[in-house]
Amino acid sequence: MTLTDSVRDTLEVERVESHLNPPASYDLADHPVPTGREETWRFTPLKRLRGILDGEASSATLSWETSMPEGVTVRTVSDAEARELGELPPNELPAALSVARSAGCRVIDVPADFDSDEPVLVRLHGDDADALVWDRLVVRVGTHARATVVLEHTGSARYSAITSVVVGDGADLTMVTVQDWDDDAVHLGRDSIRVGRDARVKHAALSFGGDLVRMHANVEYAGPGGDAELLGLYFADAGQHIEHRLFADHTAPKTRSHVSYKGALQGERAHTVWVGNVLIRKVAEGIDTYEENRNLVLTDGCQADSIPNLEIETGEIDGAGHASATGRFDDEQLFYLRSRGIEEKEARRLVVHGFFNDLIRKVGVPAIEEKLYAIVEAELAKNVSGKEL
Numbered sequence: 129m130t131l132t133d134s135v136r137d138t139l140e141v142e143r144v145e146s147h148l149n150p151p152a153s154y155d156l157a158d159h160p161v162p163t164g165r166e167e168t169w170r171f172t173p174l175k176r177l178r179g180i181l182d183g184e185a186s187s188a189t190l191s192w193e194t195s196m197p198e199g200v201t202v203r204t205v206s207d208a209e210a211r212e213l214g215e216l217p218p219n220e221l222p223a224a225l226s227v228a229r230s231a232g233c234r235v236i237d238v239p240a241d242f243d244s245d246e247p248v249l250v251r252l253h254g255d256d257a258d259a260l261v262w263d264r265l266v267v268r269v270g271t272h273a274r275a276t277v278v279l280e281h282t283g284s285a286r287y288s289a290i291t292s293v294v295v296g297d298g299a300d301l302t303m304v305t306v307q308d309w310d311d312d313a314v315h316l317g318r319d320s321i322r323v324g325r326d327a328r329v330k331h332a333a334l335s336f337g338g339d340l341v342r343m344h345a346n347v348e349y350a351g352p353g354g355d356a357e358l359l360g361l362y363f364a365d366a367g368q369h370i371e372h373r374l375f376a377d378h379t380a381p382k383t384r385s386h387v388s389y390k391g392a393l394q395g396e397r398a399h400t401v402w403v404g405n406v407l408i409r410k411v412a413e414g415i416d417t418y419e420e421n422r423n424l425v426l427t428d429g430c431q432a433d434s435i436p437n438l439e440i441e442t443g444e445i446d447g448a449g450h451a452s453a454t455g456r457f458d459d460e461q462l463f464y465l466r467s468r469g470i471e472e473k474e475a476r477r478l479v480v481h482g483f484f485n486d487l488i489r490k491v492g493v494p495a496i497e498e499k500l501y502a503i504v505e506a507e508l509a510k511n512v513s514g515k516e517l
Contacts, residue, residue: 146439148405149346149375152219154211156183156228159221168220171401171433173369176340178314180260180288183225188259190285195249199242200275204232205266214294215266216320220344223290223318229262236277240270240296247276247493254285257312263289267303271296271324276493280306281315282337288316293331297324297351302332304496308503309337311368318344323383325351332359332491333389335370336503342371349380358387360402361487361500363507364430366395374404374419378412387419390487392480392507393430404450405437413444423454424483426476477508 145151148168153159161181162169174181194202205213210233218224236248254261269275273296281287295301307315315338323329335341347356356376364370376385391400404419423432436450470478481504488500 146375146377146405146407148403148437149377149407150219152217154217154224154227156221156224159218159224161221171403172342172371173340176314176369177316178286180286180314180316181221183229184260185229186260186262187231188256188261188285190252190254190261190263190283190287193251193253197244197246197248199239200248201237203235203237205235206232209233210235210264210266213266213268214292214322216292216322218290218318220318222288222316226262226264226288226290230264233264233266235266235268238267238269238273238275240273242270242273242275244275247278249278249280251280251282254283254287254313257284257310258286260286261288263287265289265291267291267293269293269295269299269301272298274300276302276304278304278306278493278496280308282308282310284310284313286314289318291317291319293319293321293329295322295324295327295329297327299324299327301328302330302492304332304334304491304493305343306496306499307333307335307338307341307343309341311337311339313338315341315343317342319346321345321347321356323347323349323354323356326353328355330357330359330492332361333372334360334496334500335362335372336507338368338370340369342373344373344375346375346377347385348377349383352380352382354380355384356386358385359487359490360389361484362389362391362400363504364391364393364398364400365507365510367397369399369401371401372403376406376417376419378406378408378415378417381412382414383412384415385417388487388490389421390423390484391432392424392426392483393432394426394507394510396429398430401433403435403437405439406448407439408441408445408448410441413442414446416446416448418447418449420451421453422483424480425454425456426480480504480508
């Protein structure tokens with residue numbers, strides 16, 4: 129489950145660094161403390177990180193509740209073992225601090241040829257909004273395995289985590305992360321994914337709770353034929369800051385990436401940020417990629433920033449594109465529903481559910497899909513400040 133020699137040699141000769149994704153390194157000195165003026169940090173309100181970037185040591189942890197199908201194992205390993213098992217090094221300060229400050233690394237191992245519809249479920253919960261928790265996880269999926277991994281985050285904490293996902297050749301992984309924190313939580317997370325030859329990965333990031341949530345999903349390829357689908361759904365209320373950053377690094381030919389994120393905002397100073405980036409290297413001929421982000425603004429006083437990017441080093445590709453849109457309700461849909469006797473409040477609810485429905489169905493985990501419908505309904509039921517659009 130490592131890069132082939134030919135791909136690695138090509139990358140070493142023609143290494144190109146993305147302007148939105150600095151070089152990876154385990155050395156903390158290689159990751160300066162952000163000032164907020166950097167392109168990668170200019171949207172994030174640093175003061176609301178509540179000291180995470182100071183990097184103080186902490187023994188605090190989140191509680192773990194797990195449900196593992198037979199054959200899947202979880203264990204804790206040392207720093208050296210984590211790197212030997214294929215951990216992907218961090219390329220920003222919070223992730224590097226998570227490596228340096230965490231007490232060991234948990235490893236979830238899905239064996240080769242494993243095949244089950246039963247998900248690997250990990251529930252992480254915090255009980256103290258002031259607790260500073262550093263976390264480190266490696267998810268390894270063996271060759272030709274088929275598995276689903278779900279991480280659910282709830283409660284309160286200041287939480288910084290790095291997760292490495294190493295998917296073997298011919299494997300098929302669905303991975304879902306749910307950020308349903310209490311209103312006082314802060315969460316900085318990075319999911320770094322390496323897709324094996326002819327492997328398929330579906331990654332879904334679902335963010336609702338928390339005071340500030342900033343999530344990364346980075347993908348690279350260990351050989352030709354890899355396919356990555358990156359999905360996201362988020363709903364920001366008054367005062368919340370929810371930020372998602374995506375990076376598809378096409379490090380091998382004949383690979384595919386498709387990014388689709390949708391978000392809704394309501395309430396004064398609700399702020400969402402979506403930054404997508406695709407780097408198509410010279411070696412990545414014959415790839416196909418597309419990224420899109422859609423935002424639905426429900427009240428005055430909200431702000432949605434949406435920035436898609438493409439960095440292309442070869443023209444020998446099958447396709448590359450992006451789309452971004454931010455707007456209010458579709459007036460025609462609202463008029464259509466009102467004209468058929470549906471009250472305005474109910475009509476708005478139906479429009480929002482319609483906006484999210486196609487993406488929710490793509491998640492592919494029935495229990496999570498049901499949870500998402502319930503969360504969207506709960507968000508719509510909240511009282512929000514500001515004038516409705």
